[in-house]
Amino acid sequence: MKLKRYQFNSLPFVSIVDDMGCPIDPYVSCYLNGPLSAKSANTRLRYANELLFVLRYFSKRNINLVERVASGECISQKEYMQFYDACLLNNEYKDHAFEIKSFDLDSKYLRNIIVANQKGIARVACETLQGRVRRLRQFLVWLFEQFHETQNVSEAVADRYSRLVSKIKLDEEGVGRNRSQKIGQPDESVISDDVFMRMLEIVKPSSPNNPYKASKIRNYLIVNLLAQSGIRRGALAKLKISDFNFFGTYDQVSIYRSGNDSTDTRAEKPNQKTKAHFATIDPGLMMQVKFYIDQIRILYPRAQFHDFLLISENDSKGTAGQPLSLKAINAIFQKLSRTLKFNVHPHLLRHKWNELLDKEGERQGVDRALLEDVRKYAMGWSQTSNMAVVYNEKRLALKARELSSAYQRRVDKQK
Template sequence: MKRYKWNKKTFFAIVDKFSCPVDPYASVYLNTLTHFRLSTQSRYGGELLFALKYFNSKGIDLTERAVSGKLLTMSEYTSYYEHSAKNAGHSSNEKVVPLFANSEDKSLRNILASNTFLISKVSNGTHRGRIHRLRMYLNWLFEQFHDPISVRQNIEDQLNKLTMKMIADEQSLRSKEDQQTRHPEDDAIPPEIFCKMLEVIRPISPNNPFTERNRLRNYLIVSIFLDTGIRRGALAKLKCSDLRSDQSGSSLWIYPHHDDSSDPRHERPNQKTKSHLANLKPELMDTLLFYIEHVRNEVPGALNHDFIFVSESNSRGTQGQPLAAKSINDMFLTLSKVLNHRLHPHLLRHMWNDIFDDKADYQNSTSGWIEDARKYAMGWSANSTMTDTYNDRRTHKKVRQIMQKHQDMVDAN
């Protein structure tokens, strides 16, 4: 998959070794996805590339099939479904333990075969994405060559049958790993881990795992996540001009800006939800301004752009450039090792919601106000149902409190 720029915009194409598009329809389809973030476009392109490689290895031209109306058979799709559950580099002919390949013990052979499959298996999310991308591409191809009014009924029936099978498979892959697994009353981060994180991330902490030049920057990143609940992409694209401070307080202007031409990063981060102001504690704003003036602006190359957080090392020639989203992930991996607990940026977004719930309950705020305030702070639309995920925790605690009060009354009587 090749990334290229035209008219200051980034595009993707699936090409051969001579950088020529392997199928113009695949390139056109990828260009219909430009309203997504670049990282999302790249992921969708990778999923399509995986499908095209597989069918090419089987001598199947998906475009030709769509033109002729001879769609994938159930057998052909089932073979792809099984293949898409494996790592991209996995070969079905590989033997993990050839020493026991000819073992006469059938149970041992079954165990080895099962182990080989588990080693090569991808996550349900990856598997589901590959199925979903093939379905979307096949339906898009069908629309390019067949008029919905004049298309033969048997061809449309075949497509509908195949589509329904793929949708059912996608839904079956929404397993426990995609669902919320923590108890409704549990915090996103256990209290003891949370307190330790707050201590470790302080720039003067003897347990801080980062180099001195990165400590203040990393402290601010964690603190802003906790103070605002914004996403990783929104933080990575923050600019000095996005800071707001007036009589009403301090805040950050969070807004979507697809494919910002002033951003030199290959993977340009973006805010995927609607624009809003994220409130910031005055003390944190003061620290952020100190970082910009006395740390960031002293890094060579940082004054060439307006992005707040920059790379302070030059190991890959990126000193002074805007901090990559991947570097933020790496920072959290380092912090996770110190805390012996897996942390990631989105977990702090969940933690912000937990803290928000506790504060709202303490102030006896109404459920309607809490829901509206949460939608604004998270950048969700008025019709979003995302609040249900977080409201469950507060509802569960309320139910427990009511039942506990009732039980106390019964016991007293």
């Protein structure tokens, strides 16, 4: 059982198939490409991975969810609780407690310690747990509507279904309220200034420490566009030449959602996740983008059939000139991480951008309320978004420590 992605009339689809490549169930395919069709391709892929986890779990226990719901039986509370326990652990987790050959009288005690330690290490993030539980609930609800919406069901079936869905819903919401218990250091940067500056230095095409043998100018643009604009990887990959305002202040880039783009041949189509806005970059970087378009991109014949800025320059698979894939961008950062000996990825630069915004706003004495409005605009967040809370909490923690230290010093002097 695995995922399969394909395109039809330039529209992306995702399905769960068997080892022969055939869909495992028509209802599963209809669910993924019916009620979820309005979602972006990447969101559908995430939901499909969650459903794949659900189906694999129950398949191993010889439970066919479609048949269960069709019969009105669904799954029992016990079966659901066992599933919930499995959701807590990552896919690679295996219980090795019973592989321990021999111990003395304390063997049971030691096995319990080993199991507890394994499960602690293998626990998934709250968002992963919540996604798996939500996918089970929404799939069960959708199936129940397909089989029983237009006909009366017995009171026993309706009650059993209602209690099960309510239980899953409570667990799902409970996970949402109980986020990670990890407390980060308020003065700890996602990437230190030293590593950040070293990264910007070595990606320069002229740097002797540049880790790339080819595509140095393109990779330089990728890193600097992310660092200067704070945009996401998907927004970067979908940038078109026409999105760059090579006029006026010579520093504006249009960031927006484009829906299904028929000119995008990539199976994993990138897109902007949040609302449209203008991103600001240095005019010097804008000139380097123009140089890349006029002197490098133009050399690839296939690049003339689309407007995407970033292209593949490697023709080992016949892809030279085609839009650069998201996986290729990830590979660029993996090589960069090995050189830096620090794990850097596209979204990390988005967090670093926000840290630098805080520092510059404080240096210029910008009003806090105005600074948060600026942040929301630059990140593409709506004015009602709570995403800025993450950065506000960090700043509040620093201020709380500063005030507490000042108060303690005053008390010490009085003593």
